[in-house]
Amino acid sequence: MSFSLLGLSQSLLKAVQQLGYTSPYPIQQQAIPAVLKGNDVLGIAQTGSGKTAAFALPILELLQKKTTARNRFVTCLVLVPTRELAMQVEETFYNLSLHLPQRIKILAVFGGVSINPQMMKLSGTDVLVATPGRLLDLVEHNAVKLSEVEILVLDEADKMLNLGFKEEMDRIFKLLPARRQNLLFSATLGGDVETIVTTQLHNPVTITVEAEASVPELxxxxxxxxxxxxxxxxxxxxxxxxxxxxxxxxxxxxxxxxxxxxxxxxxxxxxxxxxxxxxxxxxxxxxxxxxxxxxxxxxxxxxxxxxxxxxxxxxxxxxxxxxxxxxxxxxxxxxxxxxxxxxxxxxxxxxxxxxxxxxxxxxxxxxxxxxxxxxxxxxx
Structure with a gap:
Protein backbone atom coordinates (compact mmCIF):
# COMPACT_ATOMS: atom_id res chain seq x y z
CA MET A 1 0.00 0.00 0.00
CA SER A 2 1.09 3.59 -0.66
CA PHE A 3 0.69 6.64 1.61
CA SER A 4 -1.11 8.29 -1.31
CA LEU A 5 -4.08 5.96 -0.75
CA LEU A 6 -4.66 7.09 2.85
CA GLY A 7 -6.32 10.43 2.17
CA LEU A 8 -3.37 12.72 2.86
CA SER A 9 -2.69 15.97 1.01
CA GLN A 10 0.21 16.43 -1.41
CA SER A 11 2.02 18.63 1.14
CA LEU A 12 2.13 15.79 3.64
CA LEU A 13 2.99 13.21 0.98
CA LYS A 14 5.97 15.35 -0.02
CA ALA A 15 7.19 15.39 3.60
CA VAL A 16 6.68 11.63 3.88
CA GLN A 17 8.75 11.07 0.75
CA GLN A 18 11.55 13.37 1.91
CA LEU A 19 11.73 11.54 5.24
CA GLY A 20 12.24 8.28 3.39
CA TYR A 21 8.97 6.61 4.38
CA THR A 22 8.42 4.07 1.61
CA SER A 23 5.15 2.41 2.60
CA PRO A 24 2.92 2.76 5.65
CA TYR A 25 3.30 0.41 8.60
CA PRO A 26 0.19 -1.61 9.61
CA ILE A 27 -0.81 0.80 12.36
CA GLN A 28 -0.49 3.73 9.95
CA GLN A 29 -2.62 1.99 7.33
CA GLN A 30 -5.46 1.60 9.83
CA ALA A 31 -5.12 4.65 12.07
CA ILE A 32 -4.67 7.42 9.51
CA PRO A 33 -8.06 6.94 7.74
CA ALA A 34 -9.83 6.44 11.08
CA VAL A 35 -8.42 9.67 12.54
CA LEU A 36 -9.24 11.60 9.35
CA LYS A 37 -12.88 10.47 9.69
CA GLY A 38 -12.98 11.96 13.20
CA ASN A 39 -13.17 8.66 15.05
CA ASP A 40 -11.68 7.98 18.44
CA VAL A 41 -8.87 5.47 18.10
CA LEU A 42 -7.45 2.85 20.46
CA GLY A 43 -4.09 1.61 19.17
CA ILE A 44 -2.33 -1.32 20.84
CA ALA A 45 1.18 -1.41 19.42
CA GLN A 46 4.77 -1.74 20.55
CA THR A 47 7.34 1.04 20.50
CA GLY A 48 8.93 1.25 17.05
CA SER A 49 5.73 0.29 15.20
CA GLY A 50 5.35 3.70 13.52
CA LYS A 51 2.58 5.01 15.76
CA THR A 52 3.89 8.59 16.04
CA ALA A 53 3.39 9.22 12.32
CA ALA A 54 0.13 7.27 12.57
CA PHE A 55 -1.39 10.09 14.61
CA ALA A 56 0.80 13.04 13.56
CA LEU A 57 0.00 12.80 9.84
CA PRO A 58 -3.82 12.81 10.13
CA ILE A 59 -3.75 15.45 12.88
CA LEU A 60 -1.73 17.79 10.68
CA GLU A 61 -4.20 17.13 7.86
CA LEU A 62 -7.17 17.94 10.10
CA LEU A 63 -5.53 21.09 11.47
CA GLN A 64 -5.27 22.48 7.95
CA LYS A 65 -9.05 22.67 7.89
CA LYS A 66 -9.43 24.31 11.29
CA THR A 67 -9.12 27.96 12.25
CA THR A 68 -5.97 29.01 14.09
CA ALA A 69 -6.20 28.45 17.83
CA ARG A 70 -6.81 31.43 20.08
CA ASN A 71 -3.76 32.56 21.98
CA ARG A 72 -2.82 29.99 24.66
CA PHE A 73 -5.84 27.82 23.75
CA VAL A 74 -4.26 24.77 22.14
CA THR A 75 -6.20 22.73 19.57
CA CYS A 76 -4.29 19.47 19.90
CA LEU A 77 -2.77 18.07 23.11
CA VAL A 78 -0.37 15.10 23.08
CA LEU A 79 0.46 13.62 26.49
CA VAL A 80 3.64 11.55 26.79
CA PRO A 81 5.48 9.93 29.74
CA THR A 82 9.03 11.26 29.31
CA ARG A 83 11.01 14.28 28.18
CA GLU A 84 12.85 12.34 25.48
CA LEU A 85 9.61 11.07 23.95
CA ALA A 86 8.16 14.60 24.05
CA MET A 87 11.09 15.88 22.00
CA GLN A 88 10.86 12.95 19.59
CA VAL A 89 7.13 13.52 18.98
CA GLU A 90 7.70 17.26 18.54
CA GLU A 91 10.42 16.54 15.97
CA THR A 92 8.16 14.16 14.03
CA PHE A 93 5.32 16.71 13.90
CA TYR A 94 7.74 19.44 12.83
CA ASN A 95 9.35 17.39 10.04
CA LEU A 96 5.98 16.31 8.68
CA SER A 97 4.61 19.87 8.72
CA LEU A 98 7.40 21.56 6.75
CA HIS A 99 5.51 21.79 3.43
CA LEU A 100 2.03 22.60 4.74
CA PRO A 101 0.47 25.76 3.29
CA GLN A 102 -0.88 26.74 6.71
CA ARG A 103 1.81 27.02 9.38
CA ILE A 104 1.29 24.78 12.38
CA LYS A 105 3.11 25.69 15.59
CA ILE A 106 4.30 22.68 17.57
CA LEU A 107 5.82 22.88 21.05
CA ALA A 108 7.09 20.27 23.52
CA VAL A 109 7.02 21.08 27.25
CA PHE A 110 8.44 18.96 30.09
CA GLY A 111 9.95 19.20 33.53
CA GLY A 112 13.59 19.33 34.47
CA VAL A 113 14.14 22.71 32.81
CA SER A 114 13.05 26.27 33.58
CA ILE A 115 9.34 26.86 33.05
CA ASN A 116 9.67 30.51 32.00
CA PRO A 117 11.02 29.95 28.45
CA GLN A 118 8.27 27.40 27.85
CA MET A 119 5.63 29.88 29.02
CA MET A 120 6.99 32.48 26.61
CA LYS A 121 6.93 30.08 23.66
CA LEU A 122 3.34 28.91 24.23
CA SER A 123 1.75 31.81 22.41
CA GLY A 124 0.07 30.64 19.20
CA THR A 125 0.77 26.93 19.76
CA ASP A 126 -1.50 24.58 17.83
CA VAL A 127 -0.02 21.22 18.88
CA LEU A 128 1.24 20.95 22.45
CA VAL A 129 3.28 17.86 23.37
CA ALA A 130 3.57 17.62 27.15
CA THR A 131 4.44 15.48 30.12
CA PRO A 132 1.52 15.55 32.61
CA GLY A 133 3.31 17.24 35.52
CA ARG A 134 4.71 20.13 33.51
CA LEU A 135 1.38 20.64 31.73
CA LEU A 136 -0.38 21.12 35.06
CA ASP A 137 2.37 23.54 36.14
CA LEU A 138 1.68 25.62 33.04
CA VAL A 139 -2.08 25.50 33.64
CA GLU A 140 -1.55 26.73 37.21
CA HIS A 141 0.58 29.59 35.86
CA ASN A 142 -2.33 30.46 33.54
CA ALA A 143 0.06 29.98 30.60
CA VAL A 144 -2.15 27.52 28.69
CA LYS A 145 -5.86 26.79 28.45
CA LEU A 146 -7.24 23.31 27.75
CA SER A 147 -10.93 24.20 27.37
CA GLU A 148 -10.75 24.28 23.55
CA VAL A 149 -8.72 21.13 22.93
CA GLU A 150 -10.27 19.33 19.95
CA ILE A 151 -7.86 16.38 19.70
CA LEU A 152 -6.30 14.56 22.65
CA VAL A 153 -3.52 12.00 22.15
CA LEU A 154 -2.35 9.73 24.96
CA ASP A 155 0.94 8.26 23.72
CA GLU A 156 2.34 5.26 25.62
CA ALA A 157 -0.54 5.45 28.08
CA ASP A 158 0.64 2.34 29.93
CA LYS A 159 4.03 3.93 30.60
CA MET A 160 2.41 7.11 31.93
CA LEU A 161 0.37 5.07 34.38
CA ASN A 162 3.35 2.90 35.35
CA LEU A 163 5.35 6.05 36.11
CA GLY A 164 2.67 7.27 38.51
CA PHE A 165 0.89 9.89 36.39
CA LYS A 166 -2.66 8.62 36.99
CA GLU A 167 -3.62 11.42 39.38
CA GLU A 168 -2.21 14.08 37.05
CA MET A 169 -3.99 12.56 34.06
CA ASP A 170 -7.31 12.53 35.93
CA ARG A 171 -6.86 16.22 36.75
CA ILE A 172 -6.09 16.98 33.10
CA PHE A 173 -9.19 15.10 31.88
CA LYS A 174 -11.36 17.37 34.07
CA LEU A 175 -9.91 20.45 32.34
CA LEU A 176 -10.73 19.22 28.84
CA PRO A 177 -13.97 19.81 26.95
CA ALA A 178 -16.39 16.87 26.85
CA ARG A 179 -16.56 16.94 23.06
CA ARG A 180 -13.20 16.08 21.52
CA GLN A 181 -11.48 13.41 19.47
CA ASN A 182 -9.44 10.97 21.56
CA LEU A 183 -6.49 8.87 20.35
CA LEU A 184 -4.94 6.45 22.84
CA PHE A 185 -1.85 4.39 22.07
CA SER A 186 -0.43 1.80 24.42
CA ALA A 187 1.78 -1.29 24.26
CA THR A 188 -0.55 -3.11 26.65
CA LEU A 189 -4.21 -2.95 27.64
CA GLY A 190 -5.34 -3.67 31.17
CA GLY A 191 -6.18 -2.19 34.56
CA ASP A 192 -6.04 1.60 34.56
CA VAL A 193 -5.56 1.79 30.79
CA GLU A 194 -8.88 0.00 30.28
CA THR A 195 -10.51 2.43 32.71
CA ILE A 196 -9.29 5.37 30.62
CA VAL A 197 -10.52 3.69 27.45
CA THR A 198 -13.95 3.14 29.00
CA THR A 199 -14.34 6.63 30.47
CA GLN A 200 -12.62 8.83 27.88
CA LEU A 201 -12.98 7.18 24.46
CA HIS A 202 -16.27 7.10 22.53
CA ASN A 203 -16.89 4.08 20.26
CA PRO A 204 -13.20 3.90 19.34
CA VAL A 205 -11.81 2.19 16.29
CA THR A 206 -9.58 -0.47 17.86
CA ILE A 207 -6.30 -1.31 16.14
CA THR A 208 -4.08 -4.09 17.44
CA VAL A 209 -0.66 -4.58 15.90
CA GLU A 210 0.98 -7.74 17.13
CA ALA A 211 4.67 -7.54 17.94
CA GLU A 212 6.59 -9.30 15.20
CA ALA A 213 7.59 -12.50 16.97
CA SER A 214 8.37 -10.21 19.93
CA VAL A 215 11.84 -9.57 18.52
CA PRO A 216 12.54 -8.27 14.99
CA GLU A 217 14.15 -10.99 12.90
CA LEU A 218 16.78 -8.55 11.69
Missing amino acids: IDQVAYQVAPEKKGPLLRYLIKQENMEQVLVFASSIRTADNIVGKLKKNGVEAAALHGDKSQGARTEALKQFKAGKIRVLVATDLASRGIDIKFLPYVINYELPRSPKDYVHRIGRTGRAEASGKAISLITPEDAHHFKIIQKKMGRQVPILATDELDLQGL
Whole structure:
Protein backbone atom coordinates (compact mmCIF):
# COMPACT_ATOMS: atom_id res chain seq x y z
CA MET A 1 0.00 0.00 0.00
CA SER A 2 1.09 3.59 -0.66
CA PHE A 3 0.69 6.64 1.61
CA SER A 4 -1.11 8.29 -1.31
CA LEU A 5 -4.08 5.96 -0.75
CA LEU A 6 -4.66 7.09 2.85
CA GLY A 7 -6.32 10.43 2.17
CA LEU A 8 -3.37 12.72 2.86
CA SER A 9 -2.69 15.97 1.01
CA GLN A 10 0.21 16.43 -1.41
CA SER A 11 2.02 18.63 1.14
CA LEU A 12 2.13 15.79 3.64
CA LEU A 13 2.99 13.21 0.98
CA LYS A 14 5.97 15.35 -0.02
CA ALA A 15 7.19 15.39 3.60
CA VAL A 16 6.68 11.63 3.88
CA GLN A 17 8.75 11.07 0.75
CA GLN A 18 11.55 13.37 1.91
CA LEU A 19 11.73 11.54 5.24
CA GLY A 20 12.24 8.28 3.39
CA TYR A 21 8.97 6.61 4.38
CA THR A 22 8.42 4.07 1.61
CA SER A 23 5.15 2.41 2.60
CA PRO A 24 2.92 2.76 5.65
CA TYR A 25 3.30 0.41 8.60
CA PRO A 26 0.19 -1.61 9.61
CA ILE A 27 -0.81 0.80 12.36
CA GLN A 28 -0.49 3.73 9.95
CA GLN A 29 -2.62 1.99 7.33
CA GLN A 30 -5.46 1.60 9.83
CA ALA A 31 -5.12 4.65 12.07
CA ILE A 32 -4.67 7.42 9.51
CA PRO A 33 -8.06 6.94 7.74
CA ALA A 34 -9.83 6.44 11.08
CA VAL A 35 -8.42 9.67 12.54
CA LEU A 36 -9.24 11.60 9.35
CA LYS A 37 -12.88 10.47 9.69
CA GLY A 38 -12.98 11.96 13.20
CA ASN A 39 -13.17 8.66 15.05
CA ASP A 40 -11.68 7.98 18.44
CA VAL A 41 -8.87 5.47 18.10
CA LEU A 42 -7.45 2.85 20.46
CA GLY A 43 -4.09 1.61 19.17
CA ILE A 44 -2.33 -1.32 20.84
CA ALA A 45 1.18 -1.41 19.42
CA GLN A 46 4.77 -1.74 20.55
CA THR A 47 7.34 1.04 20.50
CA GLY A 48 8.93 1.25 17.05
CA SER A 49 5.73 0.29 15.20
CA GLY A 50 5.35 3.70 13.52
CA LYS A 51 2.58 5.01 15.76
CA THR A 52 3.89 8.59 16.04
CA ALA A 53 3.39 9.22 12.32
CA ALA A 54 0.13 7.27 12.57
CA PHE A 55 -1.39 10.09 14.61
CA ALA A 56 0.80 13.04 13.56
CA LEU A 57 0.00 12.80 9.84
CA PRO A 58 -3.82 12.81 10.13
CA ILE A 59 -3.75 15.45 12.88
CA LEU A 60 -1.73 17.79 10.68
CA GLU A 61 -4.20 17.13 7.86
CA LEU A 62 -7.17 17.94 10.10
CA LEU A 63 -5.53 21.09 11.47
CA GLN A 64 -5.27 22.48 7.95
CA LYS A 65 -9.05 22.67 7.89
CA LYS A 66 -9.43 24.31 11.29
CA THR A 67 -9.12 27.96 12.25
CA THR A 68 -5.97 29.01 14.09
CA ALA A 69 -6.20 28.45 17.83
CA ARG A 70 -6.81 31.43 20.08
CA ASN A 71 -3.76 32.56 21.98
CA ARG A 72 -2.82 29.99 24.66
CA PHE A 73 -5.84 27.82 23.75
CA VAL A 74 -4.26 24.77 22.14
CA THR A 75 -6.20 22.73 19.57
CA CYS A 76 -4.29 19.47 19.90
CA LEU A 77 -2.77 18.07 23.11
CA VAL A 78 -0.37 15.10 23.08
CA LEU A 79 0.46 13.62 26.49
CA VAL A 80 3.64 11.55 26.79
CA PRO A 81 5.48 9.93 29.74
CA THR A 82 9.03 11.26 29.31
CA ARG A 83 11.01 14.28 28.18
CA GLU A 84 12.85 12.34 25.48
CA LEU A 85 9.61 11.07 23.95
CA ALA A 86 8.16 14.60 24.05
CA MET A 87 11.09 15.88 22.00
CA GLN A 88 10.86 12.95 19.59
CA VAL A 89 7.13 13.52 18.98
CA GLU A 90 7.70 17.26 18.54
CA GLU A 91 10.42 16.54 15.97
CA THR A 92 8.16 14.16 14.03
CA PHE A 93 5.32 16.71 13.90
CA TYR A 94 7.74 19.44 12.83
CA ASN A 95 9.35 17.39 10.04
CA LEU A 96 5.98 16.31 8.68
CA SER A 97 4.61 19.87 8.72
CA LEU A 98 7.40 21.56 6.75
CA HIS A 99 5.51 21.79 3.43
CA LEU A 100 2.03 22.60 4.74
CA PRO A 101 0.47 25.76 3.29
CA GLN A 102 -0.88 26.74 6.71
CA ARG A 103 1.81 27.02 9.38
CA ILE A 104 1.29 24.78 12.38
CA LYS A 105 3.11 25.69 15.59
CA ILE A 106 4.30 22.68 17.57
CA LEU A 107 5.82 22.88 21.05
CA ALA A 108 7.09 20.27 23.52
CA VAL A 109 7.02 21.08 27.25
CA PHE A 110 8.44 18.96 30.09
CA GLY A 111 9.95 19.20 33.53
CA GLY A 112 13.59 19.33 34.47
CA VAL A 113 14.14 22.71 32.81
CA SER A 114 13.05 26.27 33.58
CA ILE A 115 9.34 26.86 33.05
CA ASN A 116 9.67 30.51 32.00
CA PRO A 117 11.02 29.95 28.45
CA GLN A 118 8.27 27.40 27.85
CA MET A 119 5.63 29.88 29.02
CA MET A 120 6.99 32.48 26.61
CA LYS A 121 6.93 30.08 23.66
CA LEU A 122 3.34 28.91 24.23
CA SER A 123 1.75 31.81 22.41
CA GLY A 124 0.07 30.64 19.20
CA THR A 125 0.77 26.93 19.76
CA ASP A 126 -1.50 24.58 17.83
CA VAL A 127 -0.02 21.22 18.88
CA LEU A 128 1.24 20.95 22.45
CA VAL A 129 3.28 17.86 23.37
CA ALA A 130 3.57 17.62 27.15
CA THR A 131 4.44 15.48 30.12
CA PRO A 132 1.52 15.55 32.61
CA GLY A 133 3.31 17.24 35.52
CA ARG A 134 4.71 20.13 33.51
CA LEU A 135 1.38 20.64 31.73
CA LEU A 136 -0.38 21.12 35.06
CA ASP A 137 2.37 23.54 36.14
CA LEU A 138 1.68 25.62 33.04
CA VAL A 139 -2.08 25.50 33.64
CA GLU A 140 -1.55 26.73 37.21
CA HIS A 141 0.58 29.59 35.86
CA ASN A 142 -2.33 30.46 33.54
CA ALA A 143 0.06 29.98 30.60
CA VAL A 144 -2.15 27.52 28.69
CA LYS A 145 -5.86 26.79 28.45
CA LEU A 146 -7.24 23.31 27.75
CA SER A 147 -10.93 24.20 27.37
CA GLU A 148 -10.75 24.28 23.55
CA VAL A 149 -8.72 21.13 22.93
CA GLU A 150 -10.27 19.33 19.95
CA ILE A 151 -7.86 16.38 19.70
CA LEU A 152 -6.30 14.56 22.65
CA VAL A 153 -3.52 12.00 22.15
CA LEU A 154 -2.35 9.73 24.96
CA ASP A 155 0.94 8.26 23.72
CA GLU A 156 2.34 5.26 25.62
CA ALA A 157 -0.54 5.45 28.08
CA ASP A 158 0.64 2.34 29.93
CA LYS A 159 4.03 3.93 30.60
CA MET A 160 2.41 7.11 31.93
CA LEU A 161 0.37 5.07 34.38
CA ASN A 162 3.35 2.90 35.35
CA LEU A 163 5.35 6.05 36.11
CA GLY A 164 2.67 7.27 38.51
CA PHE A 165 0.89 9.89 36.39
CA LYS A 166 -2.66 8.62 36.99
CA GLU A 167 -3.62 11.42 39.38
CA GLU A 168 -2.21 14.08 37.05
CA MET A 169 -3.99 12.56 34.06
CA ASP A 170 -7.31 12.53 35.93
CA ARG A 171 -6.86 16.22 36.75
CA ILE A 172 -6.09 16.98 33.10
CA PHE A 173 -9.19 15.10 31.88
CA LYS A 174 -11.36 17.37 34.07
CA LEU A 175 -9.91 20.45 32.34
CA LEU A 176 -10.73 19.22 28.84
CA PRO A 177 -13.97 19.81 26.95
CA ALA A 178 -16.39 16.87 26.85
CA ARG A 179 -16.56 16.94 23.06
CA ARG A 180 -13.20 16.08 21.52
CA GLN A 181 -11.48 13.41 19.47
CA ASN A 182 -9.44 10.97 21.56
CA LEU A 183 -6.49 8.87 20.35
CA LEU A 184 -4.94 6.45 22.84
CA PHE A 185 -1.85 4.39 22.07
CA SER A 186 -0.43 1.80 24.42
CA ALA A 187 1.78 -1.29 24.26
CA THR A 188 -0.55 -3.11 26.65
CA LEU A 189 -4.21 -2.95 27.64
CA GLY A 190 -5.34 -3.67 31.17
CA GLY A 191 -6.18 -2.19 34.56
CA ASP A 192 -6.04 1.60 34.56
CA VAL A 193 -5.56 1.79 30.79
CA GLU A 194 -8.88 0.00 30.28
CA THR A 195 -10.51 2.43 32.71
CA ILE A 196 -9.29 5.37 30.62
CA VAL A 197 -10.52 3.69 27.45
CA THR A 198 -13.95 3.14 29.00
CA THR A 199 -14.34 6.63 30.47
CA GLN A 200 -12.62 8.83 27.88
CA LEU A 201 -12.98 7.18 24.46
CA HIS A 202 -16.27 7.10 22.53
CA ASN A 203 -16.89 4.08 20.26
CA PRO A 204 -13.20 3.90 19.34
CA VAL A 205 -11.81 2.19 16.29
CA THR A 206 -9.58 -0.47 17.86
CA ILE A 207 -6.30 -1.31 16.14
CA THR A 208 -4.08 -4.09 17.44
CA VAL A 209 -0.66 -4.58 15.90
CA GLU A 210 0.98 -7.74 17.13
CA ALA A 211 4.67 -7.54 17.94
CA GLU A 212 6.59 -9.30 15.20
CA ALA A 213 7.59 -12.50 16.97
CA SER A 214 8.37 -10.21 19.93
CA VAL A 215 11.84 -9.57 18.52
CA PRO A 216 12.54 -8.27 14.99
CA GLU A 217 14.15 -10.99 12.90
CA LEU A 218 16.78 -8.55 11.69
CA ILE A 219 18.38 -8.43 15.15
CA ASP A 220 21.38 -10.72 15.50
CA GLN A 221 21.57 -11.69 19.18
CA VAL A 222 24.63 -13.04 20.98
CA ALA A 223 25.66 -13.32 24.65
CA TYR A 224 29.03 -13.65 26.37
CA GLN A 225 29.70 -15.50 29.62
CA VAL A 226 31.87 -13.28 31.80
CA ALA A 227 32.95 -12.92 35.42
CA PRO A 228 31.56 -9.75 37.08
CA GLU A 229 35.02 -8.17 37.46
CA LYS A 230 35.74 -8.64 33.74
CA LYS A 231 32.55 -7.03 32.39
CA GLY A 232 34.18 -3.62 31.91
CA PRO A 233 37.25 -4.96 30.07
CA LEU A 234 35.03 -7.20 27.92
CA LEU A 235 32.79 -4.26 26.98
CA ARG A 236 35.79 -2.21 25.90
CA TYR A 237 37.27 -5.22 24.06
CA LEU A 238 34.05 -5.74 22.06
CA ILE A 239 33.74 -2.05 21.16
CA LYS A 240 37.31 -1.98 19.86
CA GLN A 241 37.38 -5.49 18.36
CA GLU A 242 34.23 -4.98 16.30
CA ASN A 243 35.11 -1.34 15.59
CA MET A 244 31.74 -0.16 16.86
CA GLU A 245 31.21 3.43 15.79
CA GLN A 246 27.74 3.80 17.32
CA VAL A 247 26.61 1.63 20.23
CA LEU A 248 23.89 2.02 22.85
CA VAL A 249 24.81 0.40 26.17
CA PHE A 250 22.18 -0.33 28.82
CA ALA A 251 22.95 -0.23 32.53
CA SER A 252 20.52 -0.85 35.38
CA SER A 253 21.56 2.07 37.58
CA ILE A 254 22.74 5.66 37.30
CA ARG A 255 25.91 4.86 39.21
CA THR A 256 26.85 2.01 36.90
CA ALA A 257 26.15 4.13 33.81
CA ASP A 258 28.47 6.88 35.05
CA ASN A 259 31.19 4.35 35.94
CA ILE A 260 31.03 2.79 32.47
CA VAL A 261 31.36 6.19 30.82
CA GLY A 262 34.31 7.16 33.02
CA LYS A 263 36.24 4.00 32.22
CA LEU A 264 35.47 4.19 28.51
CA LYS A 265 36.82 7.74 28.39
CA LYS A 266 39.99 6.68 30.24
CA ASN A 267 40.50 4.10 27.50
CA GLY A 268 40.11 6.59 24.69
CA VAL A 269 36.50 5.83 23.79
CA GLU A 270 34.25 8.89 23.57
CA ALA A 271 31.09 8.21 25.59
CA ALA A 272 28.24 9.94 27.42
CA ALA A 273 25.59 8.91 29.94
CA LEU A 274 21.84 9.39 29.61
CA HIS A 275 19.90 9.13 32.88
CA GLY A 276 17.59 10.97 35.23
CA ASP A 277 20.33 12.70 37.22
CA LYS A 278 21.53 14.56 34.13
CA SER A 279 20.10 17.99 33.37
CA GLN A 280 17.74 18.19 30.41
CA GLY A 281 20.32 20.21 28.51
CA ALA A 282 22.97 17.56 29.08
CA ARG A 283 20.61 14.77 28.03
CA THR A 284 19.55 16.59 24.88
CA GLU A 285 23.14 17.36 23.93
CA ALA A 286 24.29 13.78 24.59
CA LEU A 287 21.56 12.37 22.38
CA LYS A 288 22.26 14.94 19.67
CA GLN A 289 25.99 14.16 19.69
CA PHE A 290 25.30 10.42 19.62
CA LYS A 291 22.88 10.68 16.69
CA ALA A 292 25.42 12.81 14.82
CA GLY A 293 28.13 10.18 15.35
CA LYS A 294 30.30 12.47 17.47
CA ILE A 295 29.98 10.15 20.49
CA ARG A 296 30.64 6.45 19.91
CA VAL A 297 28.94 5.11 23.02
CA LEU A 298 25.75 6.25 24.77
CA VAL A 299 25.15 4.57 28.14
CA ALA A 300 21.51 4.73 29.20
CA THR A 301 19.23 3.53 31.96
CA ASP A 302 15.85 2.06 30.98
CA LEU A 303 13.78 5.09 31.96
CA ALA A 304 15.99 7.51 30.06
CA SER A 305 15.94 5.27 27.00
CA ARG A 306 12.26 6.01 26.28
CA GLY A 307 12.12 8.07 23.12
CA ILE A 308 15.56 7.08 21.80
CA ASP A 309 14.64 6.50 18.18
CA ILE A 310 17.67 6.20 15.92
CA LYS A 311 17.38 4.71 12.47
CA PHE A 312 20.09 2.23 11.52
CA LEU A 313 21.56 1.96 15.05
CA PRO A 314 23.94 -0.99 14.53
CA TYR A 315 24.68 -2.12 18.12
CA VAL A 316 22.94 -2.48 21.48
CA ILE A 317 24.78 -3.97 24.46
CA ASN A 318 23.15 -5.14 27.69
CA TYR A 319 25.90 -4.48 30.20
CA GLU A 320 23.35 -5.57 32.80
CA LEU A 321 20.14 -7.48 32.13
CA PRO A 322 16.81 -5.75 32.78
CA ARG A 323 14.38 -7.19 35.29
CA SER A 324 11.70 -8.23 32.80
CA PRO A 325 11.78 -10.00 29.42
CA LYS A 326 9.59 -7.20 28.02
CA ASP A 327 12.23 -4.64 28.92
CA TYR A 328 14.86 -6.83 27.29
CA VAL A 329 12.87 -6.87 24.04
CA HIS A 330 12.36 -3.11 24.28
CA ARG A 331 16.08 -2.55 24.78
CA ILE A 332 17.31 -4.64 21.90
CA GLY A 333 14.50 -3.26 19.73
CA ARG A 334 16.42 0.02 19.60
CA THR A 335 18.41 -1.69 16.83
CA GLY A 336 17.06 -3.66 13.87
CA ARG A 337 14.62 -0.82 13.07
CA ALA A 338 13.50 0.65 9.77
CA GLU A 339 14.17 -2.68 8.04
CA ALA A 340 17.89 -2.42 8.83
CA SER A 341 19.89 -5.16 10.53
CA GLY A 342 21.41 -4.76 13.97
CA LYS A 343 23.30 -6.68 16.63
CA ALA A 344 22.32 -7.08 20.28
CA ILE A 345 24.96 -8.28 22.75
CA SER A 346 24.39 -9.30 26.38
CA LEU A 347 27.06 -9.75 29.05
CA ILE A 348 26.03 -12.69 31.25
CA THR A 349 27.60 -13.34 34.64
CA PRO A 350 27.02 -16.66 36.47
CA GLU A 351 24.39 -14.88 38.59
CA ASP A 352 22.56 -13.83 35.40
CA ALA A 353 22.41 -17.30 33.83
CA HIS A 354 19.02 -18.38 35.22
CA HIS A 355 17.38 -15.01 34.50
CA PHE A 356 18.71 -15.05 30.94
CA LYS A 357 17.17 -18.51 30.43
CA ILE A 358 13.79 -17.07 31.44
CA ILE A 359 14.22 -14.16 29.01
CA GLN A 360 15.02 -16.55 26.16
CA LYS A 361 12.02 -18.73 27.00
CA LYS A 362 9.67 -15.73 27.01
CA MET A 363 11.12 -14.55 23.69
CA GLY A 364 10.79 -18.02 22.20
CA ARG A 365 14.32 -17.78 20.89
CA GLN A 366 17.65 -19.29 21.86
CA VAL A 367 20.60 -16.90 22.01
CA PRO A 368 24.10 -18.31 21.44
CA ILE A 369 26.27 -17.87 24.54
CA LEU A 370 30.00 -17.61 23.94
CA ALA A 371 32.82 -18.24 26.41
CA THR A 372 35.34 -15.46 27.07
CA ASP A 373 38.01 -17.37 29.02
CA GLU A 374 40.51 -17.26 26.16
CA LEU A 375 40.04 -13.61 25.24
CA ASP A 376 43.00 -11.35 25.96
CA LEU A 377 41.51 -8.59 28.10
CA GLN A 378 44.81 -7.34 29.51
CA GLY A 379 45.26 -3.59 29.43
CA LEU A 380 41.56 -2.96 29.03
